[in-house]
Amino acid sequence: xxxxxxxxxxxxxxxxxxxxxxxxxxxxxxxxxxxxxxxxxxxxxxxxxxxxxxxxxxxxxxxxxxxxxxxxxxxxxxxxxxxxxxxxxxxxxxxxxxxxxxxxxxxxxxxxxxxxxxxxxxxxxxxxxxxxxxxxxxxxxxxxxxxxxxxxxxxxxxxxxxxxxxxxxxxxxxxxxxxxxxxxxxxxxxxxxxxxxxxxxxxxxxxxxxxxxxxxxxxxxxxxxxxxxxxxxxxxxxxxxxxxxxxxxxxxxxxxxxxxxxxxxxxxxxxxxxxxxxxxxxxxxxxxxxxxxxxxxxxxxxxxxxxxxxxxxxxxxxxxxxxxxxxxxxxxxxxxxxxxxxxxxxxxxxxxxxxxxxxxxxxxxxxxxxxxxxxxxxxxxxxxxxxxxxxxxxxxxxxxxxxxxxxxxxxxxxxxxxxxxxxxxxxxxxxxxxxxxxxxxxxxxxxxxxxxxxxxxxxxxxxxxxxxxxxxxxxxxxxxxxxxxxxxxxxxxxxxxxxxxxxxxxxxxxxxxxxxxxxxxxxxxxxxxxxxxxxxxxxxxxxxxxxxxxxxxxxxxxxxxxxxxxxxxxxxxxxxxxxxxxxxxxx
Amino acid sequence: xxxxxxxxxxxxxxxxxxxxxxxxxxxxxxxxxxxxxxxxxxxxxxxxxxxxxxxxxxxxxxxxxxxxxxxxxxxxxxxxxxxxxxxxxxxxxxxxxxxxxxxxxxxxxxxxxxxxxxxx
Numbered sequence: 001x002x003x004x005x006x007x008x009x010x011x012x013x014x015x016x017x018x019x020x021x022x023x024x025x026x027x028x029x030x031x032x033x034x035x036x037x038x039x040x041x042x043x044x045x046x047x048x049x050x051x052x053x054x055x056x057x058x059x060x061x062x063x064x065x066x067x068x069x070x071x072x073x074x075x076x077x078x079x080x081x082x083x084x085x086x087x088x089x090x091x092x093x094x095x096x097x098x099x100x101x102x103x104x105x106x107x108x109x110x111x112x113x114x115x116x117x118x119x120x121x122x123x124x125x126x127x128x129x130x131x132x133x134x135x136x137x138x139x140x141x142x143x144x145x146x147x148x149x150x151x152x153x154x155x156x157x158x159x160x161x162x163x164x165x166x167x168x169x170x171x172x173x174x175x176x177x178x179x180x181x182x183x184x185x186x187x188x189x190x191x192x193x194x195x196x197x198x199x200x201x202x203x204x205x206x207x208x209x210x211x212x213x214x215x216x217x218x219x220x221x222x223x224x225x226x227x228x229x230x231x232x233x234x235x236x237x238x239x240x241x242x243x244x245x246x247x248x249x250x251x252x253x254x255x256x257x258x259x260x261x262x263x264x265x266x267x268x269x270x271x272x273x274x275x276x277x278x279x280x281x282x283x284x285x286x287x288x289x290x291x292x293x294x295x296x297x298x299x300x301x302x303x304x305x306x307x308x309x310x311x312x313x314x315x316x317x318x319x320x321x322x323x324x325x326x327x328x329x330x331x332x333x334x335x336x337x338x339x340x341x342x343x344x345x346x347x348x349x350x351x352x353x354x355x356x357x358x359x360x361x362x363x364x365x366x367x368x369x370x371x372x373x374x375x376x377x378x379x380x381x382x383x384x385x386x387x388x389x390x391x392x393x394x395x396x397x398x399x400x401x402x403x404x405x406x407x408x409x410x411x412x413x414x415x416x417x418x419x420x421x422x423x424x425x426x427x428x429x430x431x432x433x434x435x436x437x438x439x440x441x442x443x444x445x446x447x448x449x450x451x452x453x454x455x456x457x458x459x460x461x462x463x464x465x466x467x468x469x470x471x472x473x474x475x476x477x478x479x480x481x482x483x484x485x486x487x488x489x490x491x492x493x494x495x496x497x498x499x500x501x502x503x504x505x506x507x508x509x510x511x512x513x514x515x516x517x518x519x520x521x522x523x524x525x526x527x528x529x530x531x532x533x534x535x536x537x538x539x540x541x542x543x544x545x546x547x548x549x550x551x552x553x554x555x556x557x558x559x560x561x562x563x564x565x566x567x568x569x570x571x572x573x574x575x576x577x578x579x580x581x582x583x584x585x586x587x
Numbered sequence: 588x589x590x591x592x593x594x595x596x597x598x599x600x601x602x603x604x605x606x607x608x609x610x611x612x613x614x615x616x617x618x619x620x621x622x623x624x625x626x627x628x629x630x631x632x633x634x635x636x637x638x639x640x641x642x643x644x645x646x647x648x649x650x651x652x653x654x655x656x657x658x659x660x661x662x663x664x665x666x667x668x669x670x671x672x673x674x675x676x677x678x679x680x681x682x683x684x685x686x687x688x689x690x691x692x693x694x695x696x697x698x699x700x701x702x703x704x705x706x707x
Contacts, residue, residue: 371667371687372596378688379602390609415688450696 014330016337028344034337041329049321057314064303072273072294073261080275080292081259083217083225087290090213091187092281094127094205095170098189099283102201107193110144110201111135117146129209131184138166138198147204149180161186165200170283175207175227175235175244183207183244207244211236214290222295227279227288240293253289271296360421367418374414381407420546432581434469435477437502437510444481448489456495463502467510471580476553483550484514484573491518491571509559512575520567529563557581588702589630590614593623593649594638594665606691612698620644620652627656634702636694639666650682661701665689 016034031037101119102110109115120133132147140157156162159178165171165188173186188202210227214236218225226238234246241248253262259277275292278285297304385404388397441461445452452459488498501513521529529547554561559577590607592614594600604616615630617623620643623635635653639646646664653660667687683697 368667372599375667375687375689376596376599376602379599379606382691383602383606386606386609411688412690415686419686446700447693450693 014334015341016334019337025341025344025348028347030340030343031336034333037336038329038333041333042326045325045329046322049325050318053314053318053321057311060310061307064307068296068303072296073263076261076273076275076292076294077259079217079219079223079225079294080261080277080290083214083292084259084277084279084290086213086217087210087227087279087288088281090129090210091172091279091286092283094129094203095172095187095189095281095283097123097127098187098201098203099170102189102191107199113144113146113152116144120146123203129205131204131206134202136162136200136202143199151179154179161188162200165202166190166198168284170281172281172284172286174229174287185210207236217292222297224291224293226291228291229287230289235288238291250291363421367421370414371418374411374418378408378411378415381411420549431473431475432471433474435472435474436469437467437477437512438463440474440478441481441500441502444478444485447482448485451489455489455492457489457492457498458496459498459500461500461502463500464504466504467502468504468579470510470577472557472577473581476557477577480550480553480557480575481512481514483546484575487546487573488514488516488518488571491520492516493518506576508580509576509578512577513572514575515570515572517570520569520571521563521565522567526563526565588612588634589632590634590636590698591617591623591626591630591632592636593617593620593641593646595619595641596638603689603691603694607695610691610695612695620649623649624652624656627653631657632660634661634663634698636663636665636698639664663694663697663701 016038019034026032105115105119110119116133116135120130123130123133132145132149132151134142134146134151135144136142136156140155140159140162142152142154142156145152161171161173161176164173165186169190171186171188171190173188175183175185177183184207185205186202187205188200190198190200193199214225214227217223221239224239226241227235228248228250229235230252232248232250232252234241234244234248237244238246238248241250253260253276255278257278257280259275262274262276264273272293272295275294277290279288279290280286381404385401385408388400388404441463445459445461451457485498485500492498496517497515498517499513499515501511501515503511503513505511551561554575554577557577558581559575562574563571564574565571590612592600592604592607594603595618597618600616600618604614607614614636615626615632617626620641623637624644627635632653635649637646637649641649644652646666650662653662662682664682664684665687666684683701685694685697
């Protein structure tokens with residue numbers, strides 16, 4: 001039973017990672033793979049604590065997305081609707097003005113160029129945006145003209161706008177360049193003169209005024225407002241598609257009288273959203289489609305910033321949680337490991353000591369049984385020797401005497417062995433009583449009195465007067481002292497010294513020193529003297545159990561044993577024992 | 588000086604008695620506790636050498652009975668159970684224990700010491 005101070009657990013951090021598989025200990029461990037437990041615990045903790053966080057983030061992202069989308073749709077719808085209304089108003093207002101003129105003024109005054117110029121200047125004053133005015137008869141000939149271009153006498157019979165405008169009461173053309181090579185819009189009203197012939201009052205609107213009106217709804221660079229016709233050709237410049245008259249190649253949106261928003265197919269990856277509306281006046285359907293493109297990034301800006309901040313916070317807290325989880329798991333698993341290791345070691349020690357106890361019981365049984373026949377052999381051989389010795393017969397037969405001595409010697413050796421075996425078993429249970437150390441030592445020395453005299457050994461005892469009666473196991477203490485004193489006697493040559501000192505220190509303990517001037521113990525053997533069955537006296541009568549038993553007994557009595565030795569000078573065994581033994585849990 | 592040897596090992600105790608008588612110590616022999624009590628009733632012994640473990644009356648029980656009969660009787664215990672025995676229930680700190688197998692010289696010396704302790 002070897003107990004070393006190294007068995008005190010080193011509370012190493014991460015000890016379980018450096019766990020070495022020990023076949024003897026493995027069967028006592030509750031768990032086998034601590035790295036796996038560690039990883040599982042980290043994973044479980046991480047999943048349970050981080051998943052709500054991740055889910056919250058995901059939901060938050062979705063909410064932001066939805067908020068952005070609805071905000072964008074709303075804004076686009078509003079801009080489109082407002083722009084459409086003002087477009088409609090712009091065209092309607094001018095169309096109605098023309099209607100008012102043809103209804104109010106007689107035909108003859110209309111075809112008067114001077115008067116027409118006057119009307120034009122009044123229109124410019126009142127509404128603005130008019131470039132010129134002209135009266136065209138049913139044949140397509142321009143009857144009267146007022147304006148900056150020299151277009152008098154032109155015939156429009158072949159122009160597509162003319163054919164359309166002669167067919168309906170009101171007409172609004174798309175933007176085109178015509179004879180004058182400047183983009184313009186024609187609005188025309190049809191009427192009947194006094195002769196019952198159809199004529200047309202045509203006005204040209206410059207597109208600049210229209211564009212200005214449109215652009216007033218463009219709140220920032222990320223919004224694109226433009227008109228296109230029903231074949232997808234731009235009617236005003238667009239920041240997305242380019243100059244006027246550029247074909248956009250857009251799908252023509254479904255006809256609708258209300259404002260609509262085209263939602264992109266892929267909700268996550270679109271960059272802008274389009275609102276559109278057909279511009280329909282009360283009197284006539286115009287060829288214009290109003291389109292508003294609004295870039296997502298603008299609206300997203302604030303939301304994206306918010307989302308980014310949120311993500312940062314989430315990431316940092318995830319990181320912190322992971323660190324904490326890892327640290328906590330490591331700590332717990334390490335504690336678990338250390339506890340398990342201690343348990344396994346304790347169980348192994350228990351098993352060892354139980355095995356040892358079993359062996360001890362067995363040896364003691366055998367020793368006890370052998371002692372009686374041994375005693376008989378001893379007495380019989382002794383008696384034979386006595387017969388020769390006391391009756392003088394064959395007294396000189398040295399061979400017989402030698403053989404008898406050999407028997408007696410062998411019996412004595414057997415006796416030592418059995419007594420040590422019996423001592424071996426006795427270390428397993430402790431019975432506490434009051435023990436007078438001085439009396440005990442005197443008693444033991446009495447056994448050795450004869451040997452002392454025979455070898456001429458000088459024995460001194462120095463027992464401090466204040467030594468109290470100590471509470472300990474008498475038998476075990478006796479055995480300890482007996483073993484140590486026996487050892488000393490075996491080491492001491494003739495005329496040596498044996499000093500036994502007992503002192504009452506440190507507080508609560510007594511210290512016993514057994515000092516001999518014997519042969520000493522070589523340094524390489526010093527470490528091994530407490531090992532069972534280690535003996536340098538094999539040829540004599542050592543079993544190698546004496547000091548091992550002593551060591552175990554001292555530990556059993558909650559004491560300590562120390563040895564100092566130098567070869568040829570002597571050995572000091574120092575035993576410290578508590579004055580009062582604590583009740584210990586029985587193993 | 589009257590001595591009684593008590594042990595259930597008949598051959599052992601006879602042999603011991605013979606060896607003691609060769610050395611001038613005449614001892615009576617009893618093979619059991621009961622026999623020892625009977626003999627003690629007739630003879631006032633000065634010393635008893637007792638085996639600890641015997642069928643019937645044990646060594647310690649015999650000690651008490653002998654002390655009742657002869658309060659001044661001295662006792663030496665012989666045991667096959669190791670060098671020194673203390674079974675804890677009694678205070679035997681004054682008793683002398685010797686281990687089997689016995690050394691005849693140690694026994695004789697112990698006997699002399701026990702009977703004449705003042706001679707030391």
